[in-house]
Amino acid sequence: MNTLRVLLMLAWRNLWRNHRRTFIMLAAISVGVWAMIFMTALTQGMVNEMVKDGVSALPGHVQVHHPNYRDDPNINNLIPMADTELSAKFAAAGFEQWASRIKVPAVITSERESRGVTLLGIDPNRERDLTFVDYEDIDGRFLEDEADKGVVIGRKLAETLDTDVGKRIVIMSQDPKNDIADRGFRVVGLFGANMQSLEETYVFAGKQTIQKLLSVGDHVTELVAMGDDYRNVEPVYEKVVKLVDDSVVVNRWFELDSYLGTMLRVMDGFVLIWVVVIFLALSFGLVNTLVMAVFERVREIGLMLALGMKPSSILGQIIIESMLLLVIGLAIGNVLAVASIAPLNSGIDISIVAEGMEMMGSASVLYPQLRMEDVILANVVVLILGFFASLSPAWRASRFQPIEAITRVD
DSSP: OHHHHHHHHHHHHHHTSSHHHHHHHHHHHHHHHHHHHHHHHHHHHHHHHHHHHHHHTTTOSEEEEOTTTTTSOSTTSOOSSOHHHHHHHHHTTTOSEEEEEEEEEEEEEOSSOEEEEEEEEEOHHHHTTTSSOOTTSEEEOOOOSTTOOOEEEEHHHHHHHTOOTTOEEEEEEEOTTSOEEEEEEEEEEEEOOSSHHHHHHEEEEEHHHHHHHHTOOSOOSEEEEEOSOTTOOHHHHHHHHHHSOTTSEEEEHHHHOHHHHHHHHHHHHHHHHHHHHHHHHHHHHHHHHHHHHHHHTHHHHHHHHHTTOOHHHHHHHHHHHHHHHHHHHHHHHHHHHHHHHGGGTTOEEOGGGHHHHHHTTOOSEEOOOOOHHHHHHHHHHHHHHHHHHHHHHHHHHHTOOHHHHHTOOO
């Protein structure tokens, strides 16, 4: 312990022998660490919003379907189990959120236009915290219950159809007998969404009303369950599998939306690559600083060796000096990153590129996400790579011959 204390004291003093060089290196490390963490937070924020928007666009974390529904999402591929039976099982299972729904393709027609849409028969009380729709931000009102006779459409779709709250539209779909099922509905509300594509795609109606329209009795096409973390859906998945039988298939959200699942994995790998690339650029400056520090102290190192200091102690001193430099730079960089990300928690408006972001499945407001795992990863990678980067100059210093070092002429 005494040896370590002495080496630590010597490394600290040597670190500040050349203030200008140390400050320059600290600035480089701090800016590099800030860039790592800040850009990682922006990237994670973008991916997080893409996944949240994708999950809130009604896939849920785990879904239950008829085995053929994903290939052919029509009303013939109903879940064999009755909705009442499913509701009884899932209500008693302790899920955070779950819902069953009718989800089928349909055509909506106003006085002027027609559009293909996805018709959703829902229980609005169960869907409140599941969907992308803010019930409080509705022109008119949202559905009151699953027997509601009205319909809620997106503001963009209302603009396309040239209709509004209070007007009537006609919805047409296909029943299990392959006959056209149509009915007139009154528009009771218009919803908004982060992406216009959602406003143009989805139409909400009461679940019981749609069951009657399509003559499917007490059956649904889809059941969804939500957990508390989209990154860890296995507990929810395992619980759902135990509640259903082999007549249905159970899928995780990333199996349903392979694009989002792949994007999440790619971005998680990108974080590590980004940290390594940034530090590789910094490592040249770190090694150069240590080499210069060693060359400036060749005679001093030779004298310490001549007085009995072991080469391993010289090696340790240089490595500790490098670690101190990195730790201080990391501390400053972390503080800068947190200080620069905190004011952006309310979101960054990127509506100027909204169309491009929507094509990627992201909204026009970016919320940086500072994850402790990413901060720890950046710090650990910098320390590990910094240790290896300091080995070369430290090893070189420890191999000096005392007589040659003391008598060296610069």
